[in-house]
Structure formats: C-alpha cells, structure tokens
Amino acid sequence: MSELETVRGLAHGALEALEQSRERIDDLNVYPVPDGDTGTNLTLTARGVVEALDASTAADRQVLAREATRAALMAARGNSGVILSQIVRGAAEALADSNDLARAFRGGSDAAYAAVRKPVEGTMLTVIRSLAEAAEGAPALEPAELLALLVQRGEEAVARTQQQLDVLREAGVVDAGGAGLVELVRGLAAAAAGEEPIARIAPPPRLSLEAVHQEPSRYRYCTTFVVEGDGLDAEALEPELDRLGDSLLVVGDSSALKVHVHTDDPGAALSLGTRLGTIEGVEIADMRRQTEEREERLLAALPGGASRSAVVAVAAGEGNRRLFEDLGAERIVEGGQTMNPSTAVLLEAIDATAADEVVLLPNNANVVMAAEQAARVAGKPVQVVPTESMPAGLAALVAFLGERSAEENAAAMHEALAGLVTGEIAVASRDASADGVAVREGEFLALLEGEALVAGAGFDEVARALIERLLAEPRDVLTLLRGEGAPSLNGLLDELAEQHPGLELDVHEGGQPHYPLLLSAE
Secondary structure: OOHHHHHHHHHHHHHHHHHHHHHHHHHHOOOOOOOOOHHHHHHHHHHHHHHHHHHOOOOOHHHHHHHHHHHHHHHOOHHHHHHHHHHHHHHHHHHOOOOOHHHHHHHHHHHHHHHOOOOOOOOHHHHHHHHHHHHHHOOOOOHHHHHHHHHHHHHHHHHHHHHHOHHHHHHOOOOHHHHHHHHHHHHHHHHHOOOOOOOOOOOOOOOOHHHHOOOOOOOOEEEEEEEEOOOOOHHHHHHHHHOOEEEEEEEEOOOEEEEEEEEOOHHHHHHHHHHHOEEEEEEEEEHHHHHHHHHHHHHHOOHHHOOOEEEEEEEOOHHHHHHHHHOOOOEEEEOEOOEOOOHHHHHHHHHHOOOOEEEEEOOOHHHHHHHHHHHHHOOOOEEEOOOOOHHHHHHHHOOOOOOOOHHHHHHHHHHHHOOOEEEEEEEOOOOEEEOOEEEOOOOEEEEEOOEEEEEEOOHHHHHHHHHHHHOOOOOOEEEEEEOOOOOOOHHHHHHHHHHOOOOEEEEEEOOOOOOOEEEEEO
16 A cells, blocks of 8 residues: 555544544534534544545655645634644654654644644643653554554543633533544544544533533634735734734745634735735634524523433543543542542532433442432432442443433433443452452452452453353443553453454443452443
C-alpha cells in the first residue's frame, strides 16, 4: 500500500468517527459560545482534508503534508475547526520526514497553542497537549497500539476539562472540542488497526437545564474567511481585527491566511481582508440564531423543559464515573465497595437533579439501606433499584429512558437485571475464612454474587476460576471493570477470545480501589 493510500485510509477513519459523534459533540458545545456547532465544524474541517486527499496524486510525504495542511486551512470552520487545522499542520510537518507519532502529536499541540492568542485550559488545547505528553511517555508500541492507548488517555483528559473550566463545571458537561478531538483519534486508531470506526455506545448526553440555557456571545456573527495574496502578515492584521470583536484567530502563511472572529460587523472584517488580497471561503453564521436553535433542539428532548426522571448512581473510580455519566446518570455520588455515602449525601444528589422523579442506583449491598432511607424522606418520588455492584448498575442503566417515570424505569431496570450474574475479585486485608473459603492477607479472593468462591496468590488463576463460573451457563456479554493498579488482563482476554469465540467482551478501566476486577455476565 502506498503512503497516499495509507494516509487516505487514516483520514477516512477520522472523518467517519467524527460523523458518528457529530450531534453528540454539538450538544456538548457551551464554550466559547453555546452555538451548538463544534461537532459540525470539526466534521466539515476533516471532510475538506479527506476530499483533498481523495483527489491527490502526491508521490512523496512533503507534498502530502502541504496538501493536507492547505486543505485543513481552507476547510476550517469555526473556532474548533481553525484550531484543528493547526493541529493538522503541526502533525503533518512532523510526519513529512518522520514516522514518530509522538513528534506528530507534539507538533500538533505546539502549533495549536501558537495559534491562539490567549490559550484557555480545559479546552481542546489541553486535550491535544495531554495526548502529546502521553505519546512521549508511552513505551515503544506499534502505531495502532499507541493510538489505542491515546484514546484512553484522551478520554481521561476530556473528563478533566469539566473541572478546569468554570463554564463547563457549571453546565455539567465536558469540552466539546476536546471530545471531538478524541473521537478523531479513535477513528485513526481503528483505521490503523484495519477496523471500522465504531460509534460510542453512549447515547447523546442528557443535559441539565443549566447546560441547555447558556448566555450567548456578546457578539452576533461568527465570521470566517480566507485571504490569499503575497507577503501576508498575520501579526499586522490581528490588531485591526481585534478591535471588531473577540475569539480571534488568524493562522496560515504569507500566501494564505484563515481568519476567524466573532463580531457585530462582518463587513468590516471582510473589508480588512480585501485590502490585503483576495478573499474566499466566506462563512458568516448568526450565533444568536444558532444558540436559540440549540436550546430548542435540546429542550425538545426534555418534556416540560426537563427529563421526567433522572438517575443518581453511587460509583467509585474515575473510569466508572465516566461510564455512568456516558450512559445517562445525571448525578454521581462517590462511594461503593469500601466507602459508603450517607443518607444525607444521597439526598443532596437527589435534590440537585433537574427532573421531577429519580431512580437511585446504590451499586453496593452496604448502600441499599441508606438509599431506601433517602427515598423515603426525599422531596420528590424516588425509586431504588437495589443494585449490589457497579456492573449491575451499568446493566440497569442501559434500560433507562428520561421520558419515562421513575417507576417505569425501575421496572425496566429490574427486567434488565433478571439474567445478570456478577462477580468480583478483592484483595484480602487479613487472614480470614468466608463461606468456607480460607484466604490469607494479600491474597486474591473471588466472590460470585457476593459469596466467596475461591482464593489464592495468583490473580490469573483466581480470575479464571471466577470467569468459568460466570460462564457456566450460556452468556452473550462479559463486562470487566479493571481496578486501580490491577494486573494485566491481556492473557485472560486472549484465552476467553479463543475459548468463547461468540462471547462479546466489554472491558473498561474502571479505576475502583481495593477491587482489581469487577465482572458481570448477561
């Protein structure tokens, strides 16, 4: 396969992943303005690169890099698209004479930061820098393996954006541009592995009213255009454009500059461009109208302005928190396994939901009583689904629909749990005997549906015995949540794939403490 064909395949993978996630990313968009177009802008920018590569006859990397860079510049839409064009430029320049992916991500990060006059953390800038740092710190891996690792690290960086930027924290969402960037990398990883990009299982975010209702930009029009000419000077143009509005980006080179600015006077911005050269690719979007359309679209999915019911879930581990959030839990209470939240903490989370009714998932046997007490004294109807593990909670949450009542959702969740069997592996803190199974301090103890099954010093042996029992009856899906600092699962997963070819393996980095592995089979 030629280098051109390889690059085309990677670009198509990135575009397909963005297209699959475009609407979800649009719905997340509250920064820098809540115009709900980040996913669309990223997709259109990537599509411009794909179309240029499909038409290309380039025979060497230098030409390919120039063509990809120019295509991204010309196709860039909106703030996020222009920043993406600079990530493409930095990465393409690094890859023009090297196969080093770490250099490519660092080049993309440096170019993106250089393009933004006042970089803000908690945005896609933070995410591309995190990806560069992860790539530089990764062990020697094949490209497909490295990209798969970067998807994981990128998801972690996106999750952190909510705490890095006040507007995201107040709205209860993550940064849309960063989320889109990770979807792009997800598509690259799939293409590098020779696979089709797979849409995320998570549905579009169930947003709170705070996330839907956001203050619009002080300026009305998002104005983007290209200036082509000779001897163009971005630094000379920027101060004049800066007087017209905000969110200014001027990127490119002496022959072509891409301009992005939020302004009330698009004509004045275009006039500045025509003084320097020929303008083309003019895009003027009414952000007030876009903001209104975004609110109408999101509110249409919330009967009466909010979901009829919401989910409050108890979870431990950063990865598990993200899984519950992605599947639609509105509030996550820290706890479970070894740290149990009080009734007061659960009540606070229930009261904080925007919905009229709540489904409460305790996700641990020790939390069920506090959950039932909270339901009795809450100021709104609460249904407790007595899930005793996080895998059970996730299985129940798949059945949730916000437009249904809490009672209807609870019934659907109970039905979803009917065929579920769960297990867990703990690390013994002392010598003990449970259910006739003796375990020494530091050994691994497997529990099946809460009852001790087997103990031993070898993680693989204990896990294998537990999995055999979980799969004693025919099962379609095995979910594994890997705990904080848990041993590698690679060998076990290879064995399972060979012994159970029809079994779907759903593996996640849960990050829960004290329990190296949580499992469920359905």
